Amino acid sequence: EIVMTQSPATLSVSPGERASLSCRASQSISNQLAWYQQKPGQAPRLLIYATSSRATGIPARFSGSGTGTEFTLTINSLQTGDFAAYYCQQYNAWPRTFGQGTKLEIK
Amino acid sequence: EVQLVESGGGLVKPGGSLRLSCAASGFTFSTYSMNWVRQAPGKGLEWVSTITSGSSFIYYADSLKGRFTTSRDNAKNSLYLEINSLRAEDTAVYYCVYGSSFFQHWGLGTLVTVSS
Numbered sequence: 001e002i003v004m005t006q007s008p009a010t011l012s013v014s015p016g017e018r019a020s021l022s023c024r025a026s027q028s029i030s031n032q033l034a035w036y037q038q039k040p041g042q043a044p045r046l047l048i049y050a051t052s053s054r055a056t057g058i059p060a061r062f063s064g065s066g067t068g069t070e071f072t073l074t075i076n077s078l079q080t081g082d083f084a085a086y087y088c089q090q091y092n093a094w095p096r097t098f099g100q101g102t103k104l105e106i107k
Numbered sequence: 108e109v110q111l112v113e114s115g116g117g118l119v120k121p122g123g124s125l126r127l128s129c130a131a132s133g134f135t136f137s138t139y140s141m142n143w144v145r146q147a148p149g150k151g152l153e154w155v156s157t158i159t160s161g162s163s164f165i166y167y168a169d170s171l172k173g174r175f176t177t178s179r180d181n182a183k184n185s186l187y188l189e190i191n192s193l194r195a196e197d198t199a200v201y202y203c204v205y206g207s208s209f210f211q212h213w214g215l216g217t218l219v220t221v222s223s
Contacts, residue, residue, distance in 0.1 A: 034210070036152070036210070038152075043202060043214065043215055044152065044210070046209065046210060046211055055211070087151065089154075089209065089210070091208035094166050095166070096142075096157070097154065098151060098152045099151075101151045101152075
């Protein structure tokens, strides 16, 4: 099983600033990585797939990068609605696995 | 507009069984793989199962094999998850999700609570 490790567990950033969230895979997953945003009481929402492709309706403030085992989700000009939990997920192999999540909170 | 509506959750005693359903609309259900993902209260996301469009392949998380059964009815645009021998650790919101590899669209989820 491919283990996905996200860091940090909690990230405190001020509105208007940039946030960088990390995700590491225990083995190479090529570019087969997705990112999801989940707000309290809501279902997750797909943000990024194939490491860097934005899903429909996702603003350009959200960007993804990386390859192999190291990946980053960057959110520029943080807005109030961006403070949420973020999860990475690999789809290179079965079983599909998620990272444990990063909670992005207002500083 | 894609819509996924789960139903069938509720309070169940340990050892009991439950069948969750997901009604899909807004896309050609029969051509897409479908998935179940769960989330225990206050915890992260856990992939449960994927079923391919024609039910040829069904994948399960290793820890859940044997107790969980995923099926679909393309004529009814519906996805199902049967859970047997329920345990307290199965308490979670169960999401119906569409997508072949990554998870493109999520339902609102249905809560399963296992407690005596």
